[in-house]
Amino acid sequence: MEQRNFKALVVEKIADTQFQRCIKQRSVSELPPGDVLIRVQYSSLNFKDALSATGNPGVTRNFPHTPGIDAVGVVAHSDSKLWQAGDQVIVTSYDLGMNTDGGLSEYIRVPAQWVVALPSNLTPAQAMSYGTAGLTAALMITALIDNGVQPQDGEILVTGATGGVGSVAVAILATLGYNVCAATGKASQTAYLKQLGATSVIDRNELTENKRPMLKERWAGVVDVVGGETLSCAIKATKYTGTVTCSGMVSDVSFTTSIFPFILRGVKLIGIDSVECKMENRLSAWQQMANQFKPTCLSNLTSEIKLEQAEAQLLAMLDGKSHGRFIVNLQ
Template sequence: MSTSFKALIVEKSEDKQFSRHIGERTIDELPEGEILIKVQYSSLNYKDALSATGNPGVSRIFPHTPGIDAAGTVVESQSDAFKKGDEVIVTSYDLGMNTAGGLGQYIRVPQQWVLKRPQGLTAKEAMGFGTAGLTAALMISALQSNGVTPEKGPVLVTGATGGVGSIAVSILSKLGFNVTAATGKASAEDFLKRLGASEVINRETLLDNSRPMFKEHWAGVVDVVAGDTLANAIKSCQYNGVVTASGLVGAVDFTTSIFPFILRGVRLIGIDSVECSMDVRTQAWQALASDYKVETLESLVTEITLDQAESSLLAMLKGQSHGRIVVNMENS
């Protein structure tokens, strides 16, 4: 008899409505792959919320188990690169999109998706970072490798209460940067300052897209919003400023002038944490386990059980969450 386990299951009805429940799945139902993993912790991301509500841009195969992040232990391996008992992390690729994800107590995935959890990170800490932390690490690394240092001036983080934003604020602060956090949540100012933000501004101040350039201000930008927020940030960068972009919380496009690029040498760098190479993501995870590991991580994390995942995902869609939500899959 195949081993059964608990999972969040999203189902699509004949009238194209979507429902969610905690149910039983079996290992035999999992897709093919060289590595079978018992999941210890997962985490919730905006993409999981979209998958759980049937967004066709994320998931098209139902019934389905979301969860783009997972940390756990190898149970079976058909790969020489991994053995039973290895502590591993899987994030992004197709996990939790159309491949059964980390909101199930077991996953089976291709070996190319798996990396060994670096020393210095517990499974819970790894999921406290998750895809959001990986993305933040890639963005900050891009700023640093392009010459942005604390001495150059302030760094702007947009969408600062979200997963990527809150982790970016924490890491940049640890590295000595003067961080300005932009948010639409007035109640989050104390939270963001505890993470290390020097200044908290209302996101509305970044929506003015009326001029081709603004006064030079930011040495670097971590943007997950896009739209007019990204356009304004580009126009407000210092000479040789660097803008990293990874999200579309506010819009899927933006309009700006060419002037910041040709008169100030501003650089716009796109960040992808889904299909980036294993070498790149391994380096980022090593940084998260060492130089980028923050003392504020615990204050960023809310731990829940699998039974609480649905309500937390729906709250995330409504903008009613902040920081990181980690799901304890062993106590679910």
């Protein structure tokens, strides 16, 4: 088993701030320690993978390194009683693909506690269509629902709408009967967003008014991955007792707001983390994604690529030029 060779995307540091990516043959013996060895069937591409692949020290510090925060596959060997060879499993987040070699590889080895069983209603490809992006979208939508935001309350704003988290969020919300306003910088993708179920599409530049402490009430709920001024603007235009969820910072890590939306409108701001989220919430989210949240258009927001195409796609993602979800076939 330890002698087995396989293919992986490897990022190497060639100078202080210079990194190169190539496909390399690796051996199982080089994988990090862990209880469960998994033969990966599919991985997927997330914004964090793009940061890791280009040497962002906030994500990955040790090189050479294999990115890939998502993987679905079959257990090849297990030293844990929790899993047996042949089990069909998903691993997302924790340290996978950050400083632990990740899913852009034919094999991964991880602690048993990171592993989740593939729900019976999902194929391996569908699980990666969701991946971390989908899990995050599902956790954000669950937070809206748990805070009482209902379809009849009005529009839900989704920012970064053509991205991974955004696309899945639009599709799930539409499946649940919500009226979704998708904010995007890609006017050319209006038809794509409508096909996912967005009721309206706005230019993301409309969400940059930042001088007044509050704006006209519009959103019953918000799913924000952009941060910065976009998040400020969303909070200020959220309706009385509405809920804003935030998980990302593609524009900025900082944002400004006064206290007024919170104390005059009772607006709630909820941060979402899918990396260390409790196992009970993770399992519940995967069950929802496999059942009541599952959009019929999941395959329409997904493009399947080979490992050899991952580098170009990750760079396009950093450039803001990709849309939807990319799954990487490693079979």
